[in-house]
Each structure stands twice: as C-alpha cells, then as structure tokens.
Amino acid sequence: MAKKNQQQKKQPPKIENRKARHDFHIDDTYEAGIVLKGTEVKSIRAGKASLNEAFAYLNRGEVWLKNMYIKPYEHGSYNNHDERRDRKLLLKRKEIREMDKYTNQKGFSIVPLKLYFKGGYAKVLIGLARGKKQYDKREDIKQKDMKRELDRKVKGSFKVNW
DSSP states (O other): OHHHHHHHSOOOOOEEOHHHHHHEEEEEEEEEEEOOOHHHHHHHHTTOEEOTTOEEEEETTEEEEESOEEOOOTTOOTTOOOTTOOEEEEOOHHHHHHHHHHHTSTTEEEEEEEEEEETTEEEEEEEEEEEOOHHHHHHHHHHHHHHHHHHHHHHHHOOOOO
16 A cells, blocks of 8 residues: 555656766856746646756856746636746855856856756756767767666676576
8 A cells, every 4th residue: 555655646757968978067056045926836746847958157146047948837827927937046155156256268068967956946957068069969979878888797797507
C-alpha cells in the first residue's frame, strides 16, 4: 500500500537547457531562487516551461532572467502572467559581485541550465559560460561516440558460465 502511494505521488519535472552544455563551456554554477507569480508556479509544476532561449543579465546590482518561456496557466483568469516577462533571480551579494567580475570580461555570459523545485521553492541553476567554437563541439561529439562504443563493447564482452 505504501509503495502505491509513493508511486502515485508525482515529482515536479526538472526543466533543463540541454543545448547550453553543447554551446558553452560552463566554468562555474550557482543556485538561485526565482521570483514567480502563482500561475507561473502552477505552470512550471505541470512542466510547461522552457529555458532554451533564456539568458541572464545584471542590472543595477540585481540578476534578471530574460526570455524564459512559461506557458499561461490553463485555469488562470485575468490574473494570468505574461509568457516571456523578465524574472528576478535571488542571489547573495557576494555571488552577484563574482558574476559581475566575470561578465565584465570578454566572452563570458550567464546561462540558465536547469529549473527545478527544492523544498517547495523554484530554483534555477545558472552558469558562467564561455562560448564554444565549432571544433570544440565536434570534439565533444567525438568523445561521446567513443564512450558509447566502448560501453557497448564492454557490455557484450562479459559472459556468465553456468
């Protein structure tokens, strides 16, 4: 009976930006809270959000997330939110200063990597990123293919004698 209740209890989805790890070298990551409206939280819990085109920027000592898509809540009324509004990220001052120092250097940007719930609060994993060149992307694909091929060979080589 307890197992059924655990299986029925559904975990909120983790929304990832998989393309970010393909397009950028991630140097450092930070976990940030995010300021949301009620209908936005309900849409995220339903898995109706996307980080694919989103990015973060610094403005007057605050970090803002721009262009993150959250689908309007189906059962929302006139209180529904705007799909792509700017959302404030909650970080410590020390973390914001570190980010500011890095983003002032050429080639660094702040990229959201993952959106998830932790202790009932929505969190965003953001990373300080440098853009990859085309040959870096090809090298990563080659490494993945080699690892996959090696795993296939290792999996097939073990035989149990009964």
